[in-house]
Amino acid sequence: MSATRTARLERSLLLFPLPLLLVVFYLLPFFGVVSWSFTLPETGFGQYQRIATDPAIHDMLLRTLRLCLTVSLLALVIGYLLAYCWVFSPPFWQRMVEICVFIPFWISVLVRAFGWLIALRSNGVVNDSLLSLGWIDHPLQLTRNELGVVIGMLHFMIPYALFPLLSSMRQLDQRVLLASRGLGAGALRTFWQVLLPQTLPGLLGASSWSSCSAWASSSPRCCWAAGRR
Known part of the structure; x- marks a missing residue:
C-alpha cells in the first residue's frame, strides 16, 4: 500500500x-x-x-461571426479533401501536399497577410493572370472587402483543419472502404455510412480548431480589410 x-x-x-x-x-x-x-x-x-x-458593435460581431463560419466551413471541406488525397495518394503526392500546406507555417503571420494583400490587389498576380488568360475584362476588387478576407483567412485555416483530419484518416482501414464498394454501395453511400462516421472525431476536432483560430485571427483581418467601413 x-x-x-x-x-x-x-x-x-x-x-x-x-x-x-x-x-x-x-x-x-x-x-x-x-x-x-x-x-x-x-x-x-x-x-x-x-x-x-451599440448597433455598430452588433454589426461588427455579426460580420465577424459570418466570416468565421464561412472560412471554417470552407476550410473543413478543403481540408477533408486534402486529407483524403494525402492518405490515398502515392508518396510523391503526399510530399507535395505536405510542402504546399506545411511550409507556410515557417513564415510569419504578418508576412503571409501582406503577401496575400499584394497578390490580390488590382495589379497583383491573381488579376494579372486572369486578365492574361482572358477570363476577365477588368481587374477584380479582391482587397478591402470580405472576399479578400475570406481568401486570405482560408489559406491560414486550412492547416488547422487538415491536422486533425489527417490523424483520423491515417487510422482508417482501407479494407472497409473496399468491402463497402465490393458489396455494391456507391461512392456517396460509402462516404456517408463508412468514411464519415470513422473520421467524425477528426472532423469535430478540425471544426473546433479552425473556428477558434478564425475567430482569433484579428491581425490578418485588419490587413486585408483596412480602410473598409
Missing part, C-alpha cells in the same frame, strides 16, 4: 507544474482582464452596456 501511495505521489508531483503554469499564465491574466472590464475607464457595467446597445 505504501508503494502505491508513493507512486501516486510521484505522479502528482510530475503533473503539478502543468496546472501551476495554467494558473499563472492563463487564469490569473484572464481574471485580471475581466476585472479591468469593470474598472477601466470607469467603475461599473458601462462597457457591457455599450456592447449590448
Whole structure:
C-alpha cells in the first residue's frame, strides 16, 4: 500500500507544474482582464452596456461571426479533401501536399497577410493572370472587402483543419472502404455510412480548431480589410 501511495505521489508531483503554469499564465491574466472590464475607464457595467446597445458593435460581431463560419466551413471541406488525397495518394503526392500546406507555417503571420494583400490587389498576380488568360475584362476588387478576407483567412485555416483530419484518416482501414464498394454501395453511400462516421472525431476536432483560430485571427483581418467601413 505504501508503494502505491508513493507512486501516486510521484505522479502528482510530475503533473503539478502543468496546472501551476495554467494558473499563472492563463487564469490569473484572464481574471485580471475581466476585472479591468469593470474598472477601466470607469467603475461599473458601462462597457457591457455599450456592447449590448451599440448597433455598430452588433454589426461588427455579426460580420465577424459570418466570416468565421464561412472560412471554417470552407476550410473543413478543403481540408477533408486534402486529407483524403494525402492518405490515398502515392508518396510523391503526399510530399507535395505536405510542402504546399506545411511550409507556410515557417513564415510569419504578418508576412503571409501582406503577401496575400499584394497578390490580390488590382495589379497583383491573381488579376494579372486572369486578365492574361482572358477570363476577365477588368481587374477584380479582391482587397478591402470580405472576399479578400475570406481568401486570405482560408489559406491560414486550412492547416488547422487538415491536422486533425489527417490523424483520423491515417487510422482508417482501407479494407472497409473496399468491402463497402465490393458489396455494391456507391461512392456517396460509402462516404456517408463508412468514411464519415470513422473520421467524425477528426472532423469535430478540425471544426473546433479552425473556428477558434478564425475567430482569433484579428491581425490578418485588419490587413486585408483596412480602410473598409
